[in-house]
Each structure stands twice: as C-alpha cells, then as structure tokens.
Amino acid sequence: MAAADGKDVKDVKNDAVASSVKLFTREEVSKRTASTKDVWIIIHDNVYDVTSFLNEHPGGEEVLLEQAGYDATEPFEDIGHSSDARQMMEQYKIGEIVEEERTKNTGKKSKGWSGESADSSSGSWRSWLIPIALGILATLVYRYFINIF
Secondary structure, three states: OOOOOOEEEHHHHOOOOOHHHEOOOOHHHHHHHHHOOEEEEEEEEEEEEOOOOOOOOOHHHHHHHHHOOOHEEEEEEHHOOOOOHHHHHHHHHEEEHHHHOOOOOOOOOOOOOOEEEEEOOOOOOOOHHHHHHHHHHHHHHHHHHHOOO
16 A cells, blocks of 8 residues: 555655654764763664663663763674663663764674674584584594504
8 A cells, every 4th residue: 555645654654753753963962961960872873861770770870971972882882782781772762863973884794692793694504614624533533543553
C-alpha cells in the first residue's frame, strides 16, 4: 500500500518518528553542559542526558564527567560495554546530532564479542584452519615417534 505522495506506508511512519526526534548541534551539547549541572554526552550521534545516572554508573561518575559535552563514542566502544548497558542507554537518550554534524563512517568495522569484524562470518573456515593443521601435524609427529621407538 502506498501513500498519496508515492511513499510506502512504512516510510511515512519512519518520517513521522524521525521528525519528532529533538536535534542538537555539538555546540549546543557542549554549552548546555558548561552552563548547567546537566551532564550530556554524545555516543554514535545520539545525545544522552546522564545526569541522573552519575551515581549509578559502574565505572564511577568521573568517567562520565570527563566526557560531558563531548563525543564519547570512542571511549564508550573501547571499554566494551555489554548489550545490557547499550539497552539501558536508551532511557537516557534525549535527541540526536543534526545531520550536518554527524560523524562520517571512517571505514572502521565495529568489533563483535569474538574480536572479528561485525561483517565477517563467525564460523569462518579460516578460524579453524590453524587448529586443524596443528592437529594433523601433531598426529604425524606422534606416529613417527611411535614407529621409531
């Protein structure tokens, strides 16, 4: 089913949701944090008000205060937060960065739990190649020494 302007119904709903999101510039986030006691941080182009979470943060409030008003994406990803932590973040989201100021994808692939790129197959044959080769080598060496002695 299509809407009157030729857009799919899903597209119209997504446009309505997108238009209701509050947009901020990086300067607004920085100024808000500097001029008030609010602690706003940016992670993956989303703006979070973590003021009420300061005392609850497992890593301590200092970590959040260091990043207040800035883009904390890299430190956030470097720590390796759990999926529970990522889900918990949603309740603190207050908006997004304006389209013009969003970070560009630098071509870096996000890492999964196994340390492989998110787009690589976790059951890749290459991840089994070295253990299999070592197993065959160990078997051959063992049989060689059994025949000698």
